Amino acid sequence: MPGAVVTFYSFKGGVGRSFTLANIAVLLARWGHRVLCVDWDLEAPGLPDYFQPLLREEPGSGVIDLVDDFLADVFRPERRVTSLKTEGTLDFIAAGRADADYAPRVQAIDWESLYDQGFGDYLEQCRERWTAEYDYILLDSRTGISDIGGICTAHLPDQLVVLFTANMQSLRGALDIAQRANAARDRLPFDRPRLPVLPVLSRFDTREEYDRSEKWRETSVKMTEGLFHDWLNRAVPPEVMARHLTLPYVSYWTFGEQLPVLVESSPGADQIGFALETLAAVVAHQLDRTDLLAENRDAFVASAHTAPRDFRYELRISTQRSTLDFVNDLIGALELRGLTVGKSMSGDRSLLTKRDDDARHLCLIVDRKVSRWQEAEVELFLHRTLGQNRRLIPVLTEDADPNALPGYLGNLRYLRLGRSRGPVEVARDLAGQLNGHTSLIDTGEVDLVSVLREVARAQLRPALWELVDEVVQDLVVAIGDGDAVRAKELAADLTMVIRPRAFTRDGGYRAASAATTREIAFALRVLEARAGRRD
Numbered sequence: 001m002p003g004a005v006v007t008f009y010s011f012k013g014g015v016g017r018s019f020t021l022a023n024i025a026v027l028l029a030r031w032g033h034r035v036l037c038v039d040w041d042l043e044a045p046g047l048p049d050y051f052q053p054l055l056r057e058e059p060g061s062g063v064i065d066l067v068d069d070f071l072a073d074v075f076r077p078e079r080r081v082t083s084l085k086t087e088g089t090l091d092f093i094a095a096g097r098a099d100a101d102y103a104p105r106v107q108a109i110d111w112e113s114l115y116d117q118g119f120g121d122y123l124e125q126c127r128e129r130w131t132a133e134y135d136y137i138l139l140d141s142r143t144g145i146s147d148i149g150g151i152c153t154a155h156l157p158d159q160l161v162v163l164f165t166a167n168m169q170s171l172r173g174a175l176d177i178a179q180r181a182n183a184a185r186d187r188l189p190f191d192r193p194r195l196p197v198l199p200v201l202s203r204f205d206t207r208e209e210y211d212r213s214e215k216w217r218e219t220s221v222k223m224t225e226g227l228f229h230d231w232l233n234r235a236v237p238p239e240v241m242a243r244h245l246t247l248p249y250v251s252y253w254t255f256g257e258q259l260p261v262l263v264e265s266s267p268g269a270d271q272i273g274f275a276l277e278t279l280a281a282v283v284a285h286q287l288d289r290t291d292l293l294a295e296n297r298d299a300f301v302a303s304a305h306t307a308p309r310d311f312r313y314e315l316r317i318s319t320q321r322s323t324l325d326f327v328n329d330l331i332g333a334l335e336l337r338g339l340t341v342g343k344s345m346s347g348d349r350s351l352l353t354k355r356d357d358d359a360r361h362l363c364l365i366v367d368r369k370v371s372r373w374q375e376a377e378v379e380l381f382l383h384r385t386l387g388q389n390r391r392l393i394p395v396l397t398e399d400a401d402p403n404a405l406p407g408y409l410g411n412l413r414y415l416r417l418g419r420s421r422g423p424v425e426v427a428r429d430l431a432g433q434l435n436g437h438t439s440l441i442d443t444g445e446v447d448l449v450s451v452l453r454e455v456a457r458a459q460l461r462p463a464l465w466e467l468v469d470e471v472v473q474d475l476v477v478a479i480g481d482g483d484a485v486r487a488k489e490l491a492a493d494l495t496m497v498i499r500p501r502a503f504t505r506d507g508g509y510r511a512a513s514a515a516t517t518r519e520i521a522f523a524l525r526v527l528e529a530r531a532g533r534r535d
Contacts, residue, residue, distance in 0.1 A: 006160075023280075038063065038093045038138070059094035063094070064105050217246075247276070261277075281301040294462075334427045361393065363394075364409070393433055448491050456517060464497060472523075478490055
C-alpha cells in the first residue's frame with residue numbers, strides 16, 4: 001500500500017506548524033512507521049533547528065537541489081535525504097544547504113517557468129518514489145499564499161493539516177487556503193481526489209479567561225464545521241473531534257525549538273505530548289476510525305502503533321490476599337521458565353491510574369468469584385488491548401464456579417488450581433498458553449448459525465464493533481473455504497466478545513452496521529445451503 005503525503009500549513013507564522021510536524025514525525029517513527037519530512041518553507045526553514053539533536057551531520061543539500069536535478073535532467077531524489085538518529089525510520093530533506101549561496105538560489109527560482117518546463121511531472125515522480133519507500137511523507141509548507149504553498153497544499157498532499165490560532169485572521173486564512181487547495185486540485189493534470197482537511201486549533205490557552213476561550217472554541221468549531229464533513233464519522237459531533245484536535249499552549253515549550261515527545265514518554269492529559277499523540281494517531285489512521293477516538297482515545301492511539309511494544313513484564317498476575325502465597329510460589333515457578341512476571345493486588349489504586357500497562361498478558365487468579373477490583377483491572381486491560389496480541393487467562397481455585405464467571409471470562413480457557421495441581425503445574429500450563437501451545441478459546445461444540453444470529457441482534461459499544469466486524473469478515477472467509485476448525489475458533493471469539501460485560505453500565509450502544517449485517521446474511525445462506533445438501 002503506498003504511503004500518504006500530509007502537508008502541514010498555517011496562514012500566519014507563530015502557530016507552531018514546524019513544531020507540530022517535527023514532534024508528530026518522531027512519534028510516527030517511534031510507532032513503527034517509515035517517515036520522511038520535507039522542508040518546503042524555503043524562505044524560512046525551521047525543521048533543521050527542531051531536528052538538530054537528531055542530526056548526524058548538517059544537511060548538504062535539499063529541496064532547492066531537486067530543482068537543479070530537474071534542470072540537469074537527473075532523477076535521484078534519494079541523494080537529498082538525511083537520516084536522523086531516533087527510534088524507527090525517520091528521514092529528512094532539508095530546504096537546502098545553509099550557506100551564503102542559499103538565499104540567492106531561492107530568490108532565483110521561477111516556479112511558474114519551472115512548471116512550464118515540466119517540473120510538475122518531475123515532482124510527481126518524486127512523489128511516487130517517496131510514497132513507495134515511506135508510510136508517511138510530512139511536508140512543512142510556507143505560510144501565506146504562494147507558488148510553493150500551491151505545490152504543498154494542492155499538488156502533492158493526500159491530507160492537509162491546517163493549524164490556526166484563536167484569532168479571525170488566522171482562522172479565515174486557514175479556511176481560505178483549504179478552499180483554494182481543492183479548487184486548484186480540480187485544475188491539476190494529475191488524478192487527485194478531493195483533499196480532506198484537518199483543522200487544528202493550536203497554542204490554545206484555557207487556563208486563563210476560561211469563558212472567553214470557550215467562546216473562541218465555539219466560534220472555531222462553527223467556522224470549520226464544513227471541513228469535517230469529508231472525513232469525520234457521522235456519529236461523532238465536530239465539537240468532540242475539535243477538542244481532540246486542540247494543541248494547548250504550554251509556555252515551557254515556547255522557548256527555543258524543542259521536541260517534548262522525546263521527554264514526555266507517557267504524557268498525562270494536561271501535557272502537550274498527550275495532544276500531539278492524539279493528532280499523530282489521527283494522521284496514522286489517515287483520518288479514519290474517528291468513532292473509536294470518540295469512544296476510547298487511548299485505544300485509538302494504541303492501535304496506531306505498528307512496532308511491537310516493549311513491556312516490562314511478559315505476564316502480570318492479579319490476586320486477592322487469600323491467594324497471595326500461591327501467587328508468590330507461581331511467580332517463582334514461572335521465572336524458572338524464563339518469564340518476567342509482575343504482581344497486582346486487589347485494592348492497589350495506583351494500577352487504575354496508570355495510562356499504560358506494564359505487562360503484555362494478564363493472569364486473573366479467581367478465588368470463589370472475580371472481585372470488583374479485578375473487574376476494573378480487566379476492563380482497563382481489555383480497553384487497552386485493541387490491535388495488540390495480548391491474552392487474558394483465568395486461573396480458578398477449587399471454590400470458584402466456572403459457570404458463574406462474568407461473560408467476558410466465560411468462554412476463555414481457564415486453568416484450575418487444586419490439590420494435584422499446584423504452582424508448578426499451573427506455571428507449566430500458563431507458559432504453554434503464552435507460547436501458543438494451547439488454544440486460548442475453548443471452542444467446544446459451537447453452533448455457527450446461532451452465533452451469527454446472536455451477533456446480528458447484538459447491541460454493542462462502537463469500540464467492540466471494530467473487533468466484531470473484523471472477526472465476522474474472517475469467519476465468512478473460513479465458512480467459504482470450508483475450514484470448520486477455523487470457523488469454530490472464530491465463532492467462539494465472537495461469543496466471548498458479544499457476551500454482556502457485567503461492569504459496563506454506561507450507554508453508547510449500537511446495532512451491527514449494514515455491511516456486517518450483509519456479511520452475516522451471506523454466511524447464514526451458505527451454512528443453510530450446505531445443511532440442505534447434507535439432508
